[in-house]
Amino acid sequence: MTTTMRKDWDTYFMDIAYMVSTRSRCPRRHVGALLVQGKKLLGTAYNGAPMGVPDCSEAGCMIAEQYEKVIVDGSEQMVKKQRCIRTIHAEQNLLLFTDRNDREGSTVYVTDQPCWTCANMLANSGVVEIVYHRPYKKDSDKVAAMMEHKGIVFRQLQHYHPPAESVMDEVRE
Ligand SMILES: [Zn+2]
């Protein structure tokens, strides 16, 4: 990209979401989310422990193991996955720190495709569009179906490249 080329709005806001994600202290996953109305940024959030409570960098991740259905070479398999449950997800923090009035008709930019719980909450939050970058496979069919049912625009930025300094070395599934 040359210096004279302006960033489009999707790139501009997704870059900010990635910069916000660097605030996360969970070593397993850094997620950033923004609330945008028109071209105006109304809120930012990342995944983290509740305020005043030791976070993953201090107390370690709180790992929950669960079996999840995944498709491997076209067939369903149950695979044991580890997830950190210490943090409030970025999307949920965004909902905790923004007003319903601001959310009505707004767009959420989020670095990662929302999980089922976050998608469920976003679907009831007043936002009309969700833009994400990295795919998150778990429940993604269910999430897409619900967004369609709710008439929420749900789109992935496919050709986007985040600022290198904002991406953690390794995202653990
Ligand atoms: Zn963690």
Ligand SMILES: [Zn+2]
């Ligand atoms: Zn989530």
